[in-house]
Each structure stands twice: as C-alpha cells, then as structure tokens.
Amino acid sequence: MKKLNKYCQVVINTIAESSEFRFNHLLSFLVIALPLIFMVLLWRKVLGENGQIGAFDLKSIITYYFLVVLFQDISYPGPFWEIIDHIRDGGLNVFLSKPISYPGYILALKLGINIPYLFQSALILVALGMVAGFSRYLILPIDLFHFLFSLLSFLLAVLCGFSLSFIFSALTFWLEEGRGVEVFLEFLISLSSGLVLPVSLYPKALKTFCNILPFRYVLNFPIELYLGVVKGRELITGLTIQILWVLLAFLVLRFIWKSGLKKYEAVGA
Structure with missing residues (x-):
C-alpha cells in the first residue's frame, strides 16, 4: 500500500507541475489538432453529407479522427525521452538507489502528464469543433454495451x-544511435495503428497484417469499438487479442528492463 501511495504522489505532483505549463500544452496540442480541420474538410469533400465508405459515414469518420487526436498522445507508442536521457547520462543511478520501481515511476509520470492533457484537449477540441462547425458530426456510442467495452x-x-x-526506449541500453530503428517504427506504427486511416478500410491483406501487430490495439481498435464498427465475434476476438498483447508487452518489458540493467551496471562497474 505504501508503494502505491508513492506512485500516486508522483501522479499528483506531476499534475501540479504540468498545470504551470498550460500554454505549452495548448501550443503543442494545437499543432496536432489543427490538421483535424483539414481531415474534416477532406472527408466532407470525399463523402458529402450522405456518402459512405466501408462501415463509415461522414459522422463516424469525423468522430474517428476526433478521437484519434484526443487519445493519440496518451496511448500512441513512442520514445520516452526521460528514459533515454537517464540511460545515456547516468541519471538512472538516482532511481536505482531508491525503493521504487523505475517502470512504475515512469508510468505514474506519464499519467500525471496525460490526465490534465486529456481534459484540456477535450475542451479545446469541443470548442474548436463548435467554431469550425464540425461538432454536429460527432456521435455517441451506439449503445451502453459498446461504450463500456470501449x-x-x-x-x-x-x-x-x-x-x-518503454521497450522502445529501453533499447537505448544497446543502441548508441537508434534513429534508423526509430524512423522504421514510426512508419510501421502510423500505418498499423490507424493513425492515418481506419484499419477496417485497408485492403484485406494489409488489414490482416495490422491485426497481427500490437499497434492496432493502442489506437484503432478502441475507437472502432466505440463507433460500433467492431461487433459480435470480432469484438470478443479483438479484446482477447488486446489483453494478450498487454500481457506479452509487460513480460517483454520486464525482460528488456532486467537485461538492460545488467548491461548498465556492468558498464558502470
């Protein structure tokens, strides 16, 4: 219980600190949110008011990109620069001497940053939608069942x-310069996560490929579930795969972390 309180305190302290940088949050979010207006204009041109592509009509496709922008920073995989810097400059030693799990600390830090960001982003998006005139296209879940599962x-x-x-960032233990790997992962993740286009609209072979990878389940799957695009057996199968990926990713995280620490401590010695 005491350990849990430590992580909760990290979350609370980070929320308090992040509130001092609201203007920075606003600017960084607007850089991401403004392309949403472009996507709205694009899909209005492609579909018109009554058009449809796959399981998406104009309202559902706009809601899809609305949720992509809202949740992208929270669940989308990318490098944790704190971890990379701590490994490279030796700052990790400070945390190894404390009675706290470093992965747990980073998770608490991320939650502390993302919780206020989520609420601020939602307010900005709704206001932006009202000003730009696309809030009328946003839709609610088709039923309570899909809402709870989403x-x-x-x-x-x-x-x-x-x-x-965390896994990508911890590879810094072995990689002096991982820019090439980073560029490849950015391309693969943006393609298979549904960041650019809903995965259900991909050709069958590409869709099957994306269904195998974990990245679809960090962005596309929850949103398509919310919209009711994923139903019935596909819903159960998707949630099962998502749970398995969470467990597997956690096990890989532990292995990478322990292996990396051995290398880090050996070099330090």
Whole structure:
C-alpha cells in the first residue's frame, strides 16, 4: 500500500507541475489538432453529407479522427525521452538507489502528464469543433454495451502503449544511435495503428497484417469499438487479442528492463 501511495504522489505532483505549463500544452496540442480541420474538410469533400465508405459515414469518420487526436498522445507508442536521457547520462543511478520501481515511476509520470492533457484537449477540441462547425458530426456510442467495452479497451490501450514505449526506449541500453530503428517504427506504427486511416478500410491483406501487430490495439481498435464498427465475434476476438498483447508487452518489458540493467551496471562497474 505504501508503494502505491508513492506512485500516486508522483501522479499528483506531476499534475501540479504540468498545470504551470498550460500554454505549452495548448501550443503543442494545437499543432496536432489543427490538421483535424483539414481531415474534416477532406472527408466532407470525399463523402458529402450522405456518402459512405466501408462501415463509415461522414459522422463516424469525423468522430474517428476526433478521437484519434484526443487519445493519440496518451496511448500512441513512442520514445520516452526521460528514459533515454537517464540511460545515456547516468541519471538512472538516482532511481536505482531508491525503493521504487523505475517502470512504475515512469508510468505514474506519464499519467500525471496525460490526465490534465486529456481534459484540456477535450475542451479545446469541443470548442474548436463548435467554431469550425464540425461538432454536429460527432456521435455517441451506439449503445451502453459498446461504450463500456470501449472504456475497457482504451484502458488496455494505454497500458499496452506504455509498455511498448518503454521497450522502445529501453533499447537505448544497446543502441548508441537508434534513429534508423526509430524512423522504421514510426512508419510501421502510423500505418498499423490507424493513425492515418481506419484499419477496417485497408485492403484485406494489409488489414490482416495490422491485426497481427500490437499497434492496432493502442489506437484503432478502441475507437472502432466505440463507433460500433467492431461487433459480435470480432469484438470478443479483438479484446482477447488486446489483453494478450498487454500481457506479452509487460513480460517483454520486464525482460528488456532486467537485461538492460545488467548491461548498465556492468558498464558502470
């Protein structure tokens, strides 16, 4: 219980600190949010008011990109620069001497940053939608069942995205310069996560490929579940795969972390 209180305190302190940088949050979010207006204009041109592509009509496709922008920073896998810097400059030693799990600390830090960001982003997006005139296209879940399962799926997406991000960052133990790997991962993740286009709209072979990878389940799957695009057996299968990826990613995280620490401590010695 005491350990849990330590992580909760990290979350609270980070939320308090992040509130001092609201203007920076606003600027960084606007850089991401403004392309949403472009996507709205694009899909209005492609579909018109009554058009449809796959399981998406104009309202559902706009809601899809709305949720992509809202949750992208929270669950989308990417490098944790704190981890990379701590490994490279030796700052990791400070945490290894404390009675706290470093992965747990980073998770608490991420939650402390993302919780206020989520609420601020939602308010900005709604205001932006009202000003730009696309808020009328946003839709609610088709029923309570899909809403509750989408909440569960979003939570799993955050955990999976965190584990993948930690794994990518911990590769710094072995890679002096990982820019090439980073560029490849950025391309693969943006393609298979549904960041650019809903995975259900991909050709069958590409869709099957994306279904195998974990990245679809950190962004695309929870959103398509929310919209009711994923139903019935596909819903159960998708949630099962998502849970398995969360567990596997956590196990890989532990292995990478322990192996990396051995190398780090050996070099330090």
